[in-house]
Amino acid sequence: MKDCSIAEIKQYLNEEIISEEVLQSLETDPRKGVQQAIQVYKNKQAKQQLLQKQFLAMKKYEQYYLNQGKRYIAGIDEVGRGPLAGPVVAAAVILPKDFSLLGLTDSKKLSSKQRTVFAQEIESCAVAVGIGVIDNVDIDRVNIYQASILAMEQAVKKLAPKPDHLLIDAVPLPNVPYSSDIIIKGDQKSISIAAASVVAKVYRDQMMSQYHQKYPYYQFDQNQGYGTAGHLQGLKKYGVTPIHRKSFAPIKDYLEGGKDDGITIF
Incomplete structure (x- = not known):
């Protein structure tokens, strides 16, 4: 493969699992770009082996x-x-x-x-x-x-x-x-x-x-209902919606606070 360009070698290493013999041959190539491509290939293979090991452990x-x-x-x-x-x-x-x-x-x-x-x-x-x-x-x-x-x-x-x-x-x-x-x-x-x-x-x-489409002021598409700053700001300004968990703080606290907190129910 020494007659191949660096770009061709990179493409080959990206698409193929190469033999130890071919790898050893490439490692003698003096071009810096080839050596960098080999290292990228080795790192990728090491990651794949780790993922395979983890997957087998989880089975x-x-x-x-x-x-x-x-x-x-x-x-x-x-x-x-x-x-x-x-x-x-x-x-x-x-x-x-x-x-x-x-x-x-x-x-x-x-x-x-x-x-x-x-x-x-x-x-x-x-x-x-x-x-x-x-x-x-x-x-x-x-x-x-x-x-x-x-x-x-x-x-x-x-x-x-x-x-x-x-x-x-x-x-x-x-x-x-x-x-x-x-x-x-x-x-x-x-x-x-x-x-x-x-x-x-x-x-x-x-x-x-x-739900975000129905209640757009709480950023449900971003926070999935968790109590982020944007969600809490929406609560303070627009009140409690029908999908809020009324037994959870701070929803429960808002409701118990009544009208003084500016909280309403949609």
Whole structure:
């Protein structure tokens, strides 16, 4: 390849996985641009190997139960406990045993663009996906912890085919008739839970973007209902909307303050 231009070598290294023999040959090329291209290639390969290692580590729960004869192993996670507005959303996802998506992890560690791309990939190849949504009214009625459980149970009930084992992020589900593992920080330890985390996050973000169209003064498309400065400024100026969680501070404090705080209900 020494007869190739630097641009041609860069393109080749970008598109191909090269043999050790070819790599050693290129390493004798005195051109600085070639050596830089080789380093970029090595860094890329090292990153891919790390992602592959992480992915295999996150499949250990799934692989264990597949080896035990389980067929449909569902990962369950929820998003939206902390916001001042909007629902809590859960997803349950059953992945095929040959599923591979390097880089998939806890949705909070991914960019919005990555989550959207990953969610599309997960939904396109999943054996089953179930979504559970509990709105702010029920959150206020039963509390956010119980609402999270209800959302997760709702998501599991929507799965078809039915699961024969559950991998759940942190929270036991008392009303589902399946064996389960409760895994703390499960979205970082199980690929199925990570997939559920991503699907639930993207679904909820889309809901909050739609709410932004109806209530444009709170920046729901940017903050997803969390108590950012822009959200709090909207609350102070325009009041409490029907999707706000009235049992959460500072919403509860605003409402208890009455007319003196300038808070109204849409």
